[in-house]
Amino acid sequence: IDPLVVLIKKLKEHSHLSQEDLLEIRRLPCSVRELDSHEDFIRQGDRPKVSAIVVEGMLARYHLLPNGARQYLSFHLAGDMPDSQCLFIEAMDHAVCAIGKAVVASVPHRDLMKLFDSRPKVGAAIWRETLIDAAIFREAITNNSARSAPARMAHLFCELFYRSRASGLARGDTCVLPIGLNQLGEALGLSLATVNRALANLRDSDLADFKSGSLTIKNWANLAKCGEFNPRYLHLRREPF
Incomplete structure (x- = not known):
């Protein structure tokens, strides 16, 4: 490459x-x-x-x-x-x-x-x-200070998937995300227990599944709604969807 x-x-x-x-x-x-x-x-x-x-x-x-x-x-x-x-x-x-x-x-x-x-x-x-x-x-400041734990997680997942898709790194509804659970907590200001509960919330709501370094989007529209995600701040010339 x-x-x-x-x-x-x-x-x-x-x-x-x-x-x-x-x-x-x-x-x-x-x-x-x-x-x-x-x-x-x-x-x-x-x-x-x-x-x-x-x-x-x-x-x-x-x-x-x-x-x-x-x-x-x-x-x-x-x-x-x-x-x-x-x-x-x-x-x-x-x-x-x-x-x-x-x-x-x-x-x-x-x-x-x-x-x-x-x-x-x-x-x-x-x-x-x-x-x-x-x-x-x-x-990220807004995300970590003004949203619930599941919403923070949803927003971060939306951002990383959106950017991966724009860069041609996503495959269908899945992208590689080699972030550990502790690192998710350190990024979002959440304890490990809260990270696990937030992930379970997104999984049980059929919004997204994250495991073994892979993120799969189950329902993009509802995940974006949960995380209050609007991609305008990424300033891309073309939307990847």
């Missing part, structure tokens, strides 16, 4: 780029590495000189708390650049790790900045990517 082709596919979900723009993206230097489950790509406090492209699998942003617990902030699929903000800030205020095994490409900041100068539309597309990330953060 060519990491830059994966990036181009993702950017085209929300931005219009010319053939010349795409050609220059393809010329970016990058190196590829595999990450083990839970392995950090960047740690809190690091001053990175490269940005990541998710090639395969899933990455997550998280805050490491003083007691060693994690607060997961967002999840990132193939084509995402989960640390693109570090192009413009000196030190990372959060960490990025693999959720399950993942493949990641690294692109030097200096080459990205040169590309932004020569192809401003590419810079705007990656800037738009960071703005969409910010919209996802805002939605």
